[in-house]
Amino acid sequence: MCTLALLGLAGTAVSVGGALMQGAQQQQLANYQAKAYEQQAQADAQSAAFEQRQERRKQDLLEAQARAQAGASGVGIAGSPTEVLAANARQGQVDLDATLYNSRLRQNNLNTQAAISRFQGKQAMTASIFKAGNSLIDGLSGLYDPARSVTFGGSSLSPRASRAIIGGYTGLY
Numbered sequence: 001m002c003t004l005a006l007l008g009l010a011g012t013a014v015s016v017g018g019a020l021m022q023g024a025q026q027q028q029l030a031n032y033q034a035k036a037y038e039q040q041a042q043a044d045a046q047s048a049a050f051e052q053r054q055e056r057r058k059q060d061l062l063e064a065q066a067r068a069q070a071g072a073s074g075v076g077i078a079g080s081p082t083e084v085l086a087a088n089a090r091q092g093q094v095d096l097d098a099t100l101y102n103s104r105l106r107q108n109n110l111n112t113q114a115a116i117s118r119f120q121g122k123q124a125m126t127a128s129i130f131k132a133g134n135s136l137i138d139g140l141s142g143l144y145d146p147a148r149s150v151t152f153g154g155s156s157l158s159p160r161a162s163r164a165i166i167g168g169y170t171g172l173y
Contacts (some may be wrong), residue, residue, distance in 0.1 A: 006131075011139065012135060012136060012138075012140065013139075015132075015135040015139060016046030016132040016133075016135050016136050017132075017140075019128045019129075019132035019135055020128055020129065020132045021128075022128050022131075023124050023125040023126075023127060023128020023129065023131075023132075024121065024128070025127065026121060026125070027121035027122065028121070028126035029121070030117045030118060030120050030121025030122075030124065031117075031121055032119060033114075033117040034113075034114035034115070034117040034118045034121075035114070037076040037109070037110045037111065037113045037114035037117065038114045040110045041106070041107040041110035041111050041114075044103055044106045044107055044110065045103060045107055047103070048099055048100060048102075048104075051103075051172040052096050052099055052100060054093070055093075055095060055099065056096065056098055059088075059089070059092035059095075059096075062088065063085060063088065063089065063092075066081075066084070066085055066088065067085065079109070083137025115155050116117055118124075
């Protein structure tokens with residue numbers, strides 16, 4: 001009977017360990033996913049910075065071409081051509097700002113997903129701790145057998161032997 005109790009205890013230990021291990025693995029996976037989201041956000045920021053530099057170069061070239069055309073036509077850079085160049089520069093800045101804004105939106109989304117992933121990992125770990133505790137309680141309660149338990153206050157001797165010890169048995173009953 002002792003081996004059955006030991007087997008039950010071993011099964012409980014395996015169940016508890018498995019629940020804890022599962023939670024730890026889920027939390028580790030969630031942390032890896034969060035790190036991947038953060039890396040994507042960083043890559044997006046670098047990509048947006050590159051796009052902005054490219055767009056700025058393109059706008060600088062277009063502005064230089066427009067100035068050259070205005071100068072080649074013999075028109076001075078004052079009045080209407082200046083206003084056109086200024087309007088183009090403003091539109092170019094709006095385009096650059098839109099690129100930055102969209103990048104920041106994507107970065108915020110990815111960072112939010114990273115935070116959610118970490119939170120889910122913590123929830124999985126907490127759930128596994130409760131699951132392990134439940135397995136431990138179930139396993140230990142299954143080991144208890146009231147018929148085989150130790151009782152206090154009683155005697156393992158026969159009633160006659162108990163009376164003899166307590167009252168000084170004389171054998172004349």
